[in-house]
Amino acid sequence: MENCLFCRIARGEIPSRKVYEDDRVIAFHDINPARPVHLLIIPKRHIVSLQTVSADDEPALGRLLAVAGRLAEENGSPDGFRVIINNGRIGGQEVPHLHAHVVGGPEPVGPMLERN
Ligand code: AMP
Ligand code: ZN
Numbered sequence: 001m002e003n004c005l006f007c008r009i010a011r012g013e014i015p016s017r018k019v020y021e022d023d024r025v026i027a028f029h030d031i032n033p034a035r036p037v038h039l040l041i042i043p044k045r046h047i048v049s050l051q052t053v054s055a056d057d058e059p060a061l062g063r064l065l066a067v068a069g070r071l072a073e074e075n076g077s078p079d080g081f082r083v084i085i086n087n088g089r090i091g092g093q094e095v096p097h098l099h100a101h102v103v104g105g106p107e108p109v110g111p112m113l114e115r116n
Helices: 005-010 055-074
Strands: 018-021 025-029 037-043 082-084 100-104
Touching (some): 055 100
Antiparallel strands (some): 025 037
16 A cells, blocks of 8 residues: 555654564554553554454454564553554544554553443
8 A cells, every 4th residue: 555654654664663573563652642651553464444354364463462462561561551443433543554552551541431
């Protein structure tokens, strides 16, 4: 995807504060952190969201979840963390390249959602 923001970050065309990279995923600090630790883990291949995954995407999605705990620990959230994946309009997704937010820090992240 030529002009996708996160594809461009994955290709190194746009700078990021990268904390991890392997053959399937890359992780970097969110540019506008919501908690002391706020990483984004993205698949290198362009996947729009969990609305559009195929069987071919499963290795990247598995890797994305498999590295989250280690990255949280290494980056300042050793006692737990939260993973958030926003999907589509209802999910409030802003960047249409699948990404997992890894949020944490020294204090609890807080309630998951306000109940309506
Ligand atoms: P979402 O609303 O789930 O699509 O989240 C998009 C996230 O991407 C937000 O938390 C933004 O702060 C973050 N973001 C946008 N542009 C960049 C960038 N160039 N580098 C790092 N994070 C970014
Ligand atoms: Zn992309």
